[in-house]
Amino acid sequence: MANTLTDQLHSFIEYLQIEKQYSTYTFEQYRHDIEDFYVFMKEQGLRSLEEVEYFDARLYLTGLHEKQLMRASISKKISSLRSFYRFLNREEQLDTNPFSFVNLPKKEQRLPKFFYEEEIQVLLEACNGDSLLDIRNKAIFELLYGTGIRVSECANLQLKDVDMALSTILVKGKGNKERYVPFGSFAQDALTAYINQSRPSLIKEQSHSAVFVNHRGGALTPRGIRLILNKIVEKASLTAKISPHMLRHTFATHLLNNGADMRTVQELLGHSDLSATQVYTHVTKDQLRKTYLAHHPRA
Known part of the structure; x- marks a missing residue:
């Protein structure tokens, strides 16, 4: 289990580095978000990403809210996982994406500050x-x-x-x-x-x-x-x-x-x-x- 999860994460980070050309800071944020989810999987007895279902994704989202994280932080974590699954779908390693239908918390609409x-x-x-x-x-x-x-x-x-x-x-x-x-x-x-x-x-x-x-x-x-x-x-x-x-x-x-x-x-x-x-x-x-x-x- 551990090797498979590690390999999948490693492949995704390589994709972000080479194909997407994201900065070190950005792909390390993705890594952190996904590793957090791996901790959740272990707590729930989920041995592979294939076992994760929509109910599990909702449960993870509920846990993030209970930790009283800011809406922007929660949205970022869910978006990271959605992108991770989408990548694995593209690589034909997985058939489903349990985060596809998870609703992200609405962002506060703030007008950017500017000078007259x-x-x-x-x-x-x-x-x-x-x-x-x-x-x-x-x-x-x-x-x-x-x-x-x-x-x-x-x-x-x-x-x-x-x-x-x-x-x-x-x-x-x-x-x-x-x-x-x-x-x-x-x-x-x-x-x-x-x-x-x-x-x-x-x-x-x-x-x-x-x-x-x-x-x-x-x-x-x-x-x-x-x-x-x-x-x-x-x-x-x-x-x-x-x-x-x-x-x-x-x-x-x-x-x-x-x-x-x-x-x-x-x-x-x-x-x-x-x-x-x-x-x-x-x-x-x-x-x-x-x-x-x-x-x-x-x-």
């Missing part, structure tokens, strides 16, 4: 300065807001990925998927100033091709970028907390509010599923008011 255009302007003004780090920080902010890339994608950006002539960057996203993202004139000016004036002095004697570097000359990490953004907020004296993902939300929201179609925004964000982009279809109260005043005959 006036707030972005205040933050941009806080980026102004003549020091090497000021020039770098403005380039980071302009690029994050101007492209909507993830903080990890920003940290991993290499000099060869930046095409100033075409005003595009080559971004390596989740699952090593690549996409080209355009950037505007403001981001281009900020990047040009940073790469020509600031980066050569910051990098010192080190030799690497990371676009953004820290004050010691090493490649800037995602954590380092978060700290920079927090300092910009402090300098701007805004009460709102900032995160790189909040700038991503703002990028998408401002595009949609100004008439961009959802498919284009999906492509720019690197979302594989349109449903991940649909969360940004909310509009601000200001935008609703402007639309109403502009188009309603009795406004």
Whole structure:
């Protein structure tokens, strides 16, 4: 029994690594979820995945609720097991998937937080300065807001990925998927100033091709970028907390509010599923008011 379960899990993890190209963190989460279920199977006297029935899947779900896990955690565990069984079905190792009809707990619908255009302007003004780090920080902010890339994608950006002539960057996203993202004139000016004036002095004697570097000359990490953004907020004296993902939300929201179609925004964000982009279809109260005043005959 143990060998079969171990072999099946090993095959699935290989599939996630090689075919799906998931990150180490992601496939280790899958491994953890499945190993938790193996513990449940042992407690229930189930010797193989083939013995697991819909009733057992429901019983496992009930146990997760009794442990008072968050809905998102429960959904992730059930989704992991559903994917695991689906893989084994595809490989013709199993004929059934007892988790196919298990209802996942509904997620809380939270609108993503974003900045209004006036707030972005205040933050941009806080980026102004003549020091090497000021020039770098403005380039980071302009690029994050101007492209909507993830903080990890920003940290991993290499000099060869930046095409100033075409005003595009080559971004390596989740699952090593690549996409080209355009950037505007403001981001281009900020990047040009940073790469020509600031980066050569910051990098010192080190030799690497990371676009953004820290004050010691090493490649800037995602954590380092978060700290920079927090300092910009402090300098701007805004009460709102900032995160790189909040700038991503703002990028998408401002595009949609100004008439961009959802498919284009999906492509720019690197979302594989349109449903991940649909969360940004909310509009601000200001935008609703402007639309109403502009188009309603009795406004």
